[in-house]
Amino acid sequence: MNPLASWITLLLGVFYVCVGLVVAPSLAEAAADREKLLTEPGVYGTFATFRLNDSWMKQDQATRISQLTLFKGVVEQHREKIAIDLYLLRGMSGHADLMFRVHAAELRDTQQFLVDLQGNAFGKYLTGTGLMHGVTKKANYVPGFPDQLKADLKVASDPWPKPYAIVIPVRKSADWWALDQEKRAVMMREHTEATLPYLKTIKRKLYHSSGLDDLDFITYFETSKLEDFHSLILSLEQVREFQYTPRFGHPTLMGTVKSLDELIEAFAQ
């Protein structure tokens, strides 16, 4: 290699290393933000469901693809600030065709995303069918549980993918809220003990909604075994705490977890 070519190769190498040093941490930071939004307390969780209008399918495929590309742009742009998960409900839930689960440090950032989404060429074919908000909090009862139960709860979930997502809104009765913390804690312990056989196959996340919506909790689950989920619900219906739950579901939403590209593919066909 002549000396000039060696210099160019060296300079290019230095350039790529520098770019790597600048870009890699910012990418790691962006990923870390999503991780934080999905794990930390004090984060707003929103579930927004939509039906796709019949007129969508009446357009030719090229038009649909160009509108879906614009939709992709809106999701990607907002992903810089908020975490957006997507679900295909069509064929599995009678309530909607698609669902967004959004996590944001500020609820107004979620609002801006949903407004931009509906103002978009693809969004014009969407009709909103439901919107629920909650906030993540530190565990209320777990810190007072016996050490053995706390240890049992730490069982890691199976590593393989959990393609199904289920969302169940819950409202508790005035009698529940009137009970003192100790009585509620005993019943939440029974609730937790009933769930232990399902820790490996069912992932869960809890959102507190009192005052933010017409419900008290949004419960979210992912699983690869719907039959286990069915058995879990039957077990929970037998614990005393369930008697204080006048609203369970209505609606129960069920769908499959999709990446942005998978969802676009499903609607492009």
Ligand code: HEM
């Ligand atoms: C693997 C399955 C599950 C596990 C391990 C589990 C565990 C727990 C634990 C430990 C708590 C107490 C959190 C705290 O300390 O604040 C809790 C709360 C709660 N769980 Fe579950 N749970 C499961 C499934 C379910 C299901 C299927 C539902 C209903 C659809 C449900 C509804 C709730 C609700 C509404 C609360 C909040 C209760 C309150 O604060 O009054 N859970 N769960």
